[in-house]
Amino acid sequence: MILPGRAALLLALLLSLPSVGATRIVNRRIERNQILARALRDAGLDGPAADRALAALEGVFDVRKSRDGDQLRLVLRDGELDYFDYRQGAVDEWQVRREGDRLVASKRAVEVEKTLARVQLEVGSSLYEAALAAGEDPTLALALADVFAWDIDFYLDVRRGDRVGCLVEKYVSKGRLLHYGEVLAADYQGETVGHRRVFRYQLPDGDWSYFQEDGTSTRKAFLKSPLKFAHVTSGFGNRFHPVLQYLAAHQGVDYAAAVGTPVWAVADGVVTVAGDTSAGGNTLCLRHHNGLETCYLHLSSFGAGVRVGVHVTQKQVIALSGNTGRTTGPHLHYALKRGGVFVNPLNQKFPRAEPVPPKQLADFREKLRPMAAQLDAASVATRARARPLVPPAVLSLP
Ligand SMILES: [Zn+2]
Secondary structure, eight states, rough: OOHHHHHHHHHHHHHHHHHHEEEEEEEEEETTTTHHHHHHHHTOOHHHHHHHHHHTEEEEETTOOOOOOEEEEEEETTTTTEEEEEETTTTTEEEEEEETEEEEEEEEEOEEEEEEEEEEESSSSHHHHHHHHHTOOTTTHHHHHTHHHHHHHHTOOOOOOOOOEEEEEEEEEETEEEEEEEEEEEEEEETTEEEEEEEEOOOTTEEEEEEEESSOOOOOOOOOSSSSOOOTTTOOOGGGGOOOOOOGGGGGGGEEOOOTTTEOOSEEEEEEEEEOGGGOOOEEEEEEOOTTEEEEEESSSSSSOTTTTOEEEEEEEEOOHHHOSSSSSSSSEEEEEEEEEOOOOOGOOOOOOOOOGGHHHHHHHHHHHHHHHHHHHHHHHHHOOOOOOOOOOOOOOO
């Protein structure tokens, strides 16, 4: 059902698309054993365009020194590389920008200060837009979606008026945000998801993980959504499908999603199907522990190295959604089988990972107390300010 208000919003969005649609921002990390050229191609550049970007870097950055974890940020305008930012560690940064027909590279000299910020977002139409509206870099939305990925489906569960607060490290230079560090604590208050609050904590074995206030882990065997939260400018289709139902007859859930939306493995598993299955189009299936299987249909492409027999890990991007096979529009068909029988993925319960060990609980509580107090303070401040929401139609990308 489309309400008049929603229809007006839809119209406003459609009218605003030409200004926004031409620009695409792609954020990536270099993966293990991946070379920069490959990462650039994965980010959407064709071979010659990637070569031109690498040629521009010559003499400014030695590409052999790129390593996994390095971050790339590309701005594509009408499919052409407009700007490319390469970051290694917290301080070292190079940029390639277009000057007329040429790409010019330079090293950015930065004096960096690490600060801790309280950020409060209020959702208008999406978490991404909420970050922009609050004057933050939209990558913060992606980081927050990642923190809550086991409990919140950011394509389905987010509602207008939901509030998200967080304590996040910011790397700042001369008052300007360079990038975010870790999210130390985050708080989500939503109409459909209720109140969720998580804290980052280091376990005795040295691993960092997120836990809820009572010490239970945020991690589960399965993610809440098969779609990794990302910004895809070619359409916000999913927003206009607020109610998704599991249809027993068609044995899965359809997520309306713009072509190219990243699909991630909801759990660790082994690829059992990776190919064209006619009606299902490009289809990927994974076998998981405990007799569970997941399938992802109508994909536009498979992730690098994803083929039958390969192990994939939870949160790994295994494919991009598409519109292949028998479809009436771009969407991801997602199916879950338990013991060979299709079940509704939307109402499955999955066990959580290990909680904070009992011996550490006192330490955990002591460390989260000041963070919880700061989250509370931030949320009170926002309510007092009660800023009007910025409608999505007036937003533009940086
Ligand atoms: Zn379907």
